Amino acid sequence: MRKTLFLLSALLLAGCSAEAPEPGLRATLIGSDDVVLDWPPAEPGVAGRVLEFATEAGGEYTVLQFMPPGQTQYTHPDLIPHTHFHYRLRPFAGPVSTTAEIVLPPGEFDEAAQALNHDWAVPLVTAGDPANQHPVGSAEAAPTEFRAIVEHANGIRFTWTDNATDEAGYLLELRTTGEYRVAAVFEPDVTSAGLITLPEEKAATYRVRAFGYGPPSTVADVRTGQED
Numbered sequence: 001m002r003k004t005l006f007l008l009s010a011l012l013l014a015g016c017s018a019e020a021p022e023p024g025l026r027a028t029l030i031g032s033d034d035v036v037l038d039w040p041p042a043e044p045g046v047a048g049r050v051l052e053f054a055t056e057a058g059g060e061y062t063v064l065q066f067m068p069p070g071q072t073q074y075t076h077p078d079l080i081p082h083t084h085f086h087y088r089l090r091p092f093a094g095p096v097s098t099t100a101e102i103v104l105p106p107g108e109f110d111e112a113a114q115a116l117n118h119d120w121a122v123p124l125v126t127a128g129d130p131a132n133q134h135p136v137g138s139a140e141a142a143p144t145e146f147r148a149i150v151e152h153a154n155g156i157r158f159t160w161t162d163n164a165t166d167e168a169g170y171l172l173e174l175r176t177t178g179e180y181r182v183a184a185v186f187e188p189d190v191t192s193a194g195l196i197t198l199p200e201e202k203a204a205t206y207r208v209r210a211f212g213y214g215p216p217s218t219v220a221d222v223r224t225g226q227e228d
Contacts, residue, residue, distance in 0.1 A: 104203070127189070172193070
């Protein structure tokens, strides 16, 4: 099964299905300023999908959410009136690191904690060894030497080795219960970065993923209105 999933991921990332975009993205205006988006479940081998929007046809897209493969709906609320919104989905996939389980000490992210030095959280880029780097569609591109270092009661620094040659970036994923979700997105070649956790994330499991995108869906568009 593991080899099959990596084969599917490799095909996705190589763009072999570039002529067959993700099907079925639908945008429905609810009232005058809420848009509900829905779509079919992801194909096997897809780690998740990212939902994006633009307010001009052919314009720059903004990320709404990185989503697990089982998610099939999203509500985009309280939008600007009389505006066209254009939406698309892009699947992503890529190999993951080993996991790290972290239990943070008690303490809130209060004013005193915010005043601490957080230079450790700034993403750092380290040039990888070309001899040990691989296309992101292969299992060998998985980040290695993944470490999680507790910096304070609400902060964790993560480090890893970059083994990918063509990644779109790195996804820091966490799980408290249920599915993993994306906690942070980093640029290509990043090998160290920090995370300020939420109150419900005192105990969580973490991993990092080198990822690439598959072909985007067809675009769903809708124009918001204005109630009288």
